Amino acid sequence: MLTNFKQFKMPRYEQVRWHIQTLLTESKWDENTALPTEQEFADKYQVSVGTVRKAVEKLVEEGVLMKQQGRGTFLKRPNFEGSLSRFFKFRDKDACYVVPMGVVKKAVTIEAVDAINKKLNISKNKELIYIERVRIVENTVMLSERIWLPKSMYQPFVGLAPEDFENLLYPFYYKACGQFVSSAVEKLFFITGHVDSYLGNEAQENLVKVCRVAKNLKGDPIEYRESYGLAKDFSYEININ
Template identity: 80%
Template sequence: MLNNFKDFKIPRYEQVRWHIQTLLTESKWDENTPLPTEQEFADKYKVSVGTVRKAVEKLVEEGILIKQQGKGTFLKRPDFESSLLRFFKFRDKDAGYGTPTGVIKKIMVIDGIADINKKLNIGKNKALIYIERMRMVEDKVLLSEKIWLPKSRYEAFATLDPEDFENLLYPFYYKKCGQFVSSAVETLFFITDYKDPYLGNSEQESLVKVCRVAKNLEGEPIEYRESYGLAEKFSYEINII
């Protein structure tokens, strides 16, 4: 199974790590299903259990796998839903922080946009799925989002209506199209002179714009998203220990 690396001086545990990651990607592994045991992987790849353990620990360090005591090792789904909430917060009625509800307002197939397609690492003329979405708390719009997806990866979305979508998008991407978001890079800006139809702001009000490129297990971009929120609702908090 590791013969394709025979001409390269790559440590055995790195070879095993690569094969496990490929297995997760190609088999569309369910994050609720435990991976084979280290002994099973050792038998499969004809290596020692110690080699497999080192490969698995590397994948855990990279945030791809998670070990659960007494249950096994699982594919890890990062908690992207809490990401933007560390920046934008509404108090709920009990003085806690409310959980937003996602509302899809628009979905359509559009022609490629050179700048967006470049971010998604696809040809400039490749078609896109375009989505407009609101994140709401207690009937108030917290975030307005524009989302672009490569149509070639999300063919099933081309025939969906807004009401067909679930509240959480990333699990829905995986369920409908087999696209697993493993990591993301976010960039934050403060902007003016932009009036958002869902936030109901004036052009004089400052907004926070968060640009996100989400990637799959292989590090390929599979979503580009722009999230907009009122600057007055923005907060930043970090604990430095």
């Protein structure tokens, strides 16, 4: 029942939407497992099927859920690799576009960093997990990444060796720690004067820096990331319909 919202003037479909989103977060829902049917949700929350349908459609519009014809409704994992391809275009030796392979080079627990803790919206004294990662195409480093995670959310990563991390980090966050990245905010800058040991660039070379704050289904920050790439590889592309 929707007893939690009796004191609020909130549309019932919004109440159902909030309950479904909370269910997905707290139960660490498997993205390969279909959600209960609209009728089952209607029975659970004692509302009409139409109210449930409106709540589900809202979550589909927000990119939280996706419907598959004949299979049901599922948790949707955003394609963050698509973000990478918007900013950079990498080709292999055959001139075909490729997605770089991710390789973790370093993973350690560090003391709090005030500026980073603020971005993650955690107390200034909370420890962090710090990761250095590169993106490689044919043995050449194309992107260099610095990643900070709240240690309290990623305890299974403590003491993990770099080779234990998988190529795609976001599915690994979810599998190992139950942290589901639902959305992200990115800012892009052109910079000089930054020398990156993985890129092997000179100080005078132009770099592109992409700063990302990734968030969970509740909208809480669960990762802060800085990605660096050579400006010569930068390419912005968007389709306008």
